[in-house]
Amino acid sequence: MTAHAVRTGVWFIGARGSVATTATAGCAAIAAGLHPATGMVTETPPFADSGLPPLTSLVFGGHDTLDCPLPKRAEALAAGGVLPHGLPSAVRAELTAADTEIRPGGPHPGDTRTDEELVAAFAADLTDFARRHDLARTVVINVASTEPAPAEDDTRLPASSLYAAAALRAGCPYANFTPSTGLRSPRLQDAVDTCGLPHAGRDGKTGQTLLRSVLAPMFVQRALPVRAWSGTNLLGGGDGAALADPAAAAAKNAGKERVLADTLGAAPEGEVHIDDVPAMGDWKTAWDHIAFDGFLGSRMILQTIWQGCDSALAAPLVLDLARLLARAHEAGLTGPRPELGFYFKDPDGGPAALSEQYAELLAFAGQLRAAR
Structure with a gap:
């Protein structure tokens, strides 16, 4: 692929939820010049030469257990004042295209598949998505509803950890924008340590x-x-x-x-x-x-x-994370990225104060720039 043809996948867990719908519609609106990139830190001058994938190169898909089509979900958000009036119609084609890439999540009530079978199925969805769209890489971001913390005697992985394990198996950088367990399950520790992929934080910091x-x-x-x-x-x-x-x-x-x-x-x-x-x-x-x-x-x-x-606060941040993790993966960076603590309540180490986290994020932008 030539440089201008490189495309990057963004795979949302909870792809028909408010955050994912707002991010998908917002990316289309910004790429088309309909709205400015308000709230997107990666669209500010310090990141201009860091080699981040352009918004026009992002291809959206995801998993969800809901079946409400994205255009209809966007219309509901516009009716509630979350999206601008008329935007769902203006980006209907992009929402429809993303909706065709949403696969059934799980486990559903009565689902008899084992954890291994679920992880394999989710990973296959990711691999198929990347193959069909000839993607350079796909970043998986969990924006699903918060799940309870697992009990000590649970014998099954929580849903968030099943999706996280599938991301690693499919070779995808991963971010958990929810408080759910995700990669933090002890049962995934070996896979996390050996995955050779960049991943970031837990629980987005929005308000x-x-x-x-x-x-x-x-x-x-x-x-x-x-x-x-x-x-x-x-x-x-x-x-x-x-x-x-x-x-x-x-x-x-x-x-x-x-x-x-x-x-x-x-x-x-x-x-x-x-x-x-x-x-x-x-x-x-x-x-x-x-x-x-x-x-x-x-x-x-x-x-x-x-x-x-909340979804309007979160959407620009998850787009930032998708671009930053994609670029980190391209640059050969692996493991937890404490430099992205700016975006999380529960980061992978680093300072807790926002000003210090922002300084680390700017330094990370410089590191990505130097790796071009």
Whole structure:
């Protein structure tokens, strides 16, 4: 293939969900010049010469257990104000093309296939996708609903780990944008250690935790002890329904608390509560209440409110990750990429503060540039 013909696959786990639909529609809109690349860090000047695959070269597919076609899902998102009015019609051809590349996920209720059979089937889907589209490589990104953490006595791999294992078997770089287990299962450790592929993080950092990774270092740097840090999330849509399960919510909150513990040295008092409010649709409100000590013991409080659309916050980040991991793979980089901690609540090592993570990301862009 000539350089201009090289194409890169982006395979979403949860390909008919809000995040994947928004990312697929958004990529098409940006590539066509219909909208600017707002929120895409990889479209800023520091990444201009890093050899990232152009947005026009990305080919989308994925796994999902739902059967709602992408054009219809995009129309629902536009009706809810997530996508601009008229965009689903403008990029219908691209959404339809991506929808034809979505394969049934699993395991479904009553599915009698073993873990090995499921992994083999998912890996075959990836291999077939790459072959039919003559792709240089495919990046697999998990954007499915949060699953509960597996119990110690579980004899089966969780679904997220089945998909992750399939990505490794098919030779695909992988990122887990959810709190689900993914590659972090002990049963996959040998495969992870020997895969020779770049992979990144767990649980995307889009809203409340993004603010925490900025504010927590401020308190440390100003020598202001934090006494308590409490939060509440109100959200609807698929995430709200999934996180109504206490076990799934606990998996989600672990990442939020980790940022504070890593930055402050210990987790402060306080918890994060997640409430499912179906009427909010794909929008969410996150509120934080921070109690801290000032000079001579004066008691102070900082409160923050973050209101936004999770899928619109996440979509540019998963496009960034797809491009960065594809380029890392092309450059021969392997293993966990702590340089991508900027995007995750639970990164593969590295600093916890956003400013330091951003500096590492810029250094990574320079490393990719030098490898051209």
